[in-house]
Amino acid sequence: MEEALVRAVLFGTPILLAALGALLAERSGVVNLGVEGIMALSALAAFAAALGAGPWVGAVAGVGAGVLLSLFLGLFAITLRANPFVAGLAVAALGLGASGILGKRYEGVPLENPLPEVPLALLSLLLAFLLHLLLYRSRFGLYLRSVGENPKAADLFGVGVEGVRYLALGLGGGLIGLGGAYLSLAYRPSWTDGMTSGLGWVAIALVILAAWEPLRAVFGAYLFGLLFFLQFRLQGSVPIPSEAFAAMPYLLVILVLALSGRSRAPRALGQPFERGR
Amino acid sequence: MRLELDPAPTPRKVALSYGAFLLLAFLLLGLLFLAYGVSPLKAYGLLLSPLLDPLGLAEVARRAIPLLLIGAGLSLAFRVGFFNIGAEGQLLMGAVGAAYVALFLPPGPYTLLLMFFLGGALGALWAGFAAWLRVRFGASEILTTLMQNYLAYYLVVYLVAGPWKGQFVFGFLYTDRFPEAARLPRLGETLVHWPTLLLGVGAALLLHLLLFRTPLGFALRILGENREAARYLGLKEGRLLLLVAVASGLLAGFAGVGEVAGIHGRLLEPAQISLGYGFTAILVAWLARGRPGLTLLTAPLLGLILAGGDALKLAFSMPFRVVDVVAGLLLLAWIGAEAASRHRILWRR
Numbered sequence: 001m002e003e004a005l006v007r008a009v010l011f012g013t014p015i016l017l018a019a020l021g022a023l024l025a026e027r028s029g030v031v032n033l034g035v036e037g038i039m040a041l042s043a044l045a046a047f048a049a050a051l052g053a054g055p056w057v058g059a060v061a062g063v064g065a066g067v068l069l070s071l072f073l074g075l076f077a078i079t080l081r082a083n084p085f086v087a088g089l090a091v092a093a094l095g096l097g098a099s100g101i102l103g104k105r106y107e108g109v110p111l112e113n114p115l116p117e118v119p120l121a122l123l124s125l126l127l128a129f130l131l132h133l134l135l136y137r138s139r140f141g142l143y144l145r146s147v148g149e150n151p152k153a154a155d156l157f158g159v160g161v162e163g164v165r166y167l168a169l170g171l172g173g174g175l176i177g178l179g180g181a182y183l184s185l186a187y188r189p190s191w192t193d194g195m196t197s198g199l200g201w202v203a204i205a206l207v208i209l210a211a212w213e214p215l216r217a218v219f220g221a222y223l224f225g226l227l228f229f230l231q232f233r234l235q236g237s238v239p240i241p242s243e244a245f246a247a248m249p250y251l252l253v254i255l256v257l258a259l260s261g262r263s264r265a266p267r268a269l270g271q272p273f274e275r276g277r
Numbered sequence: 278m279r280l281e282l283d284p285a286p287t288p289r290k291v292a293l294s295y296g297a298f299l300l301l302a303f304l305l306l307g308l309l310f311l312a313y314g315v316s317p318l319k320a321y322g323l324l325l326s327p328l329l330d331p332l333g334l335a336e337v338a339r340r341a342i343p344l345l346l347i348g349a350g351l352s353l354a355f356r357v358g359f360f361n362i363g364a365e366g367q368l369l370m371g372a373v374g375a376a377y378v379a380l381f382l383p384p385g386p387y388t389l390l391l392m393f394f395l396g397g398a399l400g401a402l403w404a405g406f407a408a409w410l411r412v413r414f415g416a417s418e419i420l421t422t423l424m425q426n427y428l429a430y431y432l433v434v435y436l437v438a439g440p441w442k443g444q445f446v447f448g449f450l451y452t453d454r455f456p457e458a459a460r461l462p463r464l465g466e467t468l469v470h471w472p473t474l475l476l477g478v479g480a481a482l483l484l485h486l487l488l489f490r491t492p493l494g495f496a497l498r499i500l501g502e503n504r505e506a507a508r509y510l511g512l513k514e515g516r517l518l519l520l521v522a523v524a525s526g527l528l529a530g531f532a533g534v535g536e537v538a539g540i541h542g543r544l545l546e547p548a549q550i551s552l553g554y555g556f557t558a559i560l561v562a563w564l565a566r567g568r569p570g571l572t573l574l575t576a577p578l579l580g581l582i583l584a585g586g587d588a589l590k591l592a593f594s595m596p597f598r599v600v601d602v603v604a605g606l607l608l609l610a611w612i613g614a615e616a617a618s619r620h621r622i623l624w625r626r
Contacts, residue, residue, distance in 0.1 A: 033419070037605075076609060080616035085360060085419060086563060090608040093556065097601030101313055104596055193596060198427060205420055243435035250427040257416035257424075274282065 004229055012225025013121045014039070014187065017179030018203035019210065019217045020124075020131055021066070021172035026207055027135060028168035029148040029268040033088025034073050035176055036200025037095020042066045042180030044099040047106055047191045050184075055115045059181045066177020067170050069095055074169045078162055081272035092200070099193070106191040114189030120182055127175065131214040144168055148266035151273040161273045179203070198250065205253040209260055224249060283621040291618040298614035302606040309602060315593050323592055324585035324603075333584065335467035339540070341580030342470065343368065343532035343554040345477035348561030348572040348579075350525030353484050356567035357501045357521045359411075361404055363422025364529040365555025366429035369547055370403045371396035371533025373433060376544035379459035379537075380441065380452055388458040393534050400530020401523045403429065408522030412515035418522075426555070433547045441544060451545035461539035470539025473531070478573065480528055485570035497521065501567070529555065552583060553600060560604050564611060579604070 018035050025032040032038075045065035050058025073091045077084035135141040143164050146154040151161045183199075184191055202224055210216035231245035283290075307317035327333030347364045354361045361367075374396035378388060403425055410416040434450075443453035461470040488494040500507040500517055507514060536550050537543065544550070561579050565571035586600035 076613055076616070080613055080620070082612040082616040086559075086612055087609065089362065089559065090605045090612075092605075093601045094605035094609070097598040097603075097605060098309060100596045100598030101309060101602065104313075193598070201420070201423055205424070208417070208420075241435050241439055243431040243438075247428050247431040250424040253424045254410070254416070254421050254428075257421055258410050258414045 004226065004233070007229040008222050008226035009121050010117050010187065010225070011228045012221040012223075013117070013124050014179040014182045015199055015203050015206060015224050016128065016218060016221035017124050017182060018176045018200055019206040019221060020128055020214055021070075021175030021177075021179065022204055023207045023210065023212055023214060023217060024131060024144075024172035024175065025070070025165075025169045026269055027148045027212060027266055028144050028165045029151060029266055029271065029273070030074070030077055030165050030169050031084045031088060031270045032070065032073060032169060032172060032176075033085055033204065034069065034091030034095060035203050036196055036198070037092035037097075037099075038066050038069045038173060038176045039095075039180035039183070039196045039200045040099040040194075041069055041095040042177035043184035043195060044103045044106070044180075044191060046177075046181035047103075047111065047184040050111060050113075051106070051109065055111075055113055055185050058185050059115065059178065062181025062185070063174045063177040066173040066175070066180065068173075070169050070173025070176070071166065073173075074166050077272070078165050078169070081274065084270055084272070096194075096196075103191050103193060107193065109191065111185065111189040115182075115186040117182075117186045120186055124178075124182075125218065128214045128218050135214065140164075145266075148268055151268050151271075155273070155275060161275075165273075176200075176203075202249055202253060205256055208265075209256045211260065211264070212266065224252070227252060283619060286618050286621075294617040295611075295614040298610040298617065299607075302610035306603060306606055313593075313595065315595070320589060320593070323588045324582065326588050327581060327584040332467070333588075335464070335469050336584040336587070337577060337580045338474065339468045339470075339580075340552070340554075340583040341577045342474050342477055342535055342539075343551070344558050344561050344579050344583075345572055345576035346473070346480060346528045346532040346535070347525075347554060347558035348565065348576050349477065349481040349484050349569045350528035351558055351562035352565045352567055352569045352572055353488060353497070354521045354525040355562055356488070357497045357517065358504070359408065359518050359521050359525075360419045361407070361422050361522060361525050362419050362559065363404065363407060363425045363555070364525070364532075364558050365551060365553070366422070366426035367400040367403045367526045367529035368533035368536070368551050368555055369426075369429040369433050370399040371530030372537045372544060372550050373429075373436065373533075374399040374530065375459075375534040375537050376436075376441065376452060376455075379455040380544075384456040384458035386458070388456070389461065389538065392459060392538055393531060396534035397527045397530040400533065401527040404522045404526025404529070405519060408519045412518060430547045433544065433550070437544055437546060443543070452543045455538065455542050459538055460542055461535065463539065468540055470535055473535035473539055476531060476535075477576075480531075481569050481572050484524070485568065488569060529558075552587075552597065553604075557583060557600070557604055560608050563608060582607075 022032050022035050042062040042065040046058040046062030049061035076082045076087040143159045147161050147164045155161050206220045209220045235242045310317045310320045327337050375392040378392045378395050407418045407421040410421050411418045437450045441452045464471050496512050557579050561575045564575040582603050589595050590597055
């Protein structure tokens with residue numbers, strides 16, 4: 001029982017970090033569907049840097065990769081006002097693909113000094129609280145929410161809509177990157193192609209389940225973590241094929257979407273901002 | 278500095294922005310090749326190499342078949358505002374349906390027809406479910422169809438590793454070979470299963486006509502352009518969404534039937550049935566800009582990239598992910614150029 005809870009938290013941590021990152025961007029009105037690819041590339045960047053310069057440098061590299069790839073998405077979704085959903089999917093494919101190609105030489109290479117999981121899990125919990133405070137107790141959070149709800153009004157009050165959105169997307173990318181780094185440096189200290197295994201998509205669904213609230217995302221992430229743990233634990237001991245367990249998280253996401261599909265999203269979510277229109 | 282809408286971009290500006298963004302995409306791709314340790318020029322050459330000989334062209338055609346079928350359906354669905362990202366799963370369901378008919382029903386002259394029927398129906402059901410969830414519960418189809426991809430994936434893995442595992446295949450994960458009556462004819466020595474190709478061409482033309490020449494198509498276009506107007510006109514949004522979802526799922530299911538009946542002759546691991554056709558077809562549809570007829574051009578183009586990616590993979594032992602990268606970069610270049618040509622830069626506020 002105790003073990004189950006610990007494993008649930010440890011496996012929920014990358015989901016939580018990625019979900020917080022996606023949530024931050026969505027609160028400013030930018031949809032980031034690139035999460036899966038950003039996680040994959042960050043995990044690789046973190047692993048490569050950790051081999052050369054130690055795990056903490058690796059974590060920083062993972063965060064940096066997440067920020068950069070998210071800002072790259074911002075170039076299309078914010079500045080060029082391209083369709084943010086398509087741009088996000090393209091970034092997901094790009095990140096997954098590039099990590100698969102560049103990471104081939106790291107396949108099977110062991111990491112001598114992995115990061116400890118528990119402090120990182122605590123850090124992610126702290127980050128969830130900090131994000132809550134940032135959103136609801138700071139001036140920047142007020143700007144960020146207003147940009148996500150009504151960019152036109154925010155613009156009239158002198159808030160730089162595009163600047164706030166870039167900042168939210170970039171900071172969120174850092175969180176997603178940290179989630180990727182957690183995978184390759186702590187949870188499973190190694191690199192394999194496709195090691196994110198759909199966690200990025202789970203994180204995006206979690207944002208909806210959490211109704212765009214960081215603290216609710218914590219519970220959702222640990223719930224998913226518990227499910228993933230049960231899937232491992234029950235395999236072989238009950239007469240249910242292992243594929244059914246593997247498919248469970250995805251089934252759960254669909255269920256969650258059906259149950260909470262009409263929960264209220266930031267009003268300007270996914271709408272490019274065009275001044276004077 | 279800021280951007281402003283350009284109401285009437287000149288053709289020169291449009292051409293320049295598409296050129297610049299494509300160049301950027303190929304530069305980034307080149308950097309990636311360099312980082313992998315391959316000369317970019319050689320890699321580009323290989324990417325285009327299938328154009329040079331008949332066998333290469335046949336490879337392009339073979340990959341264009343599922344892309345055309347799926348892309349035509351998706352271009353319709355996207356235009357109407359149903360973002361079906363789940364063609365990969367719908368294709369796999371089509372393959373499952375076809376395999377069931379081939380393996381468990383007595384073979385006869387109707388076998389192929391039945392395979393297309395059941396495969397298409399399962400694909401349509403898979404997509405229709407997502408549409409129902411959106412209409413009934415407001416669940417984003419981008420996410421539900423995506424999740425259904427994983428469900429279909431695990432279903433196929435379960436089938437080929439479990440109850441449908443072939444009696445004569447020992448260690449491998451696939452079913453027994455389909456009987457001869459369940460195999461699609463091919464063009465000569467190539468892997469081009471021509472009935473499916475004809476089906477794809479027909480579907481693209483038919484959907485094009487439907488969209489631009491019929492009252493139903495007019496209603497669909499209105500719904501895609503302006504949901505408020507559609508509501509005002511009394512159009513049944515839910516029913517129309519369900520219709521395009523089912524149509525695109527049906528075609529993706531057909532594509533799955535074509536792959537197992539035309540190429541492999543058995544159900545096998547999902548990654549071998551589809552080389553990411555569902556995702557590449559998103560690009561096919563997006564490049565066609567909501568015109569199903571244009572997929573007749575864009576599907577072979579992406580077929581070339583898949584075939585070229587295969588050549589790259591073999592020559593430099595690169596992971597197949599190279600195709601994802603090319604597709605992702607092209608997609609970004611395309612939407613970036615489209616957006617850039619619609620705007621002009623103002624240097625003063």
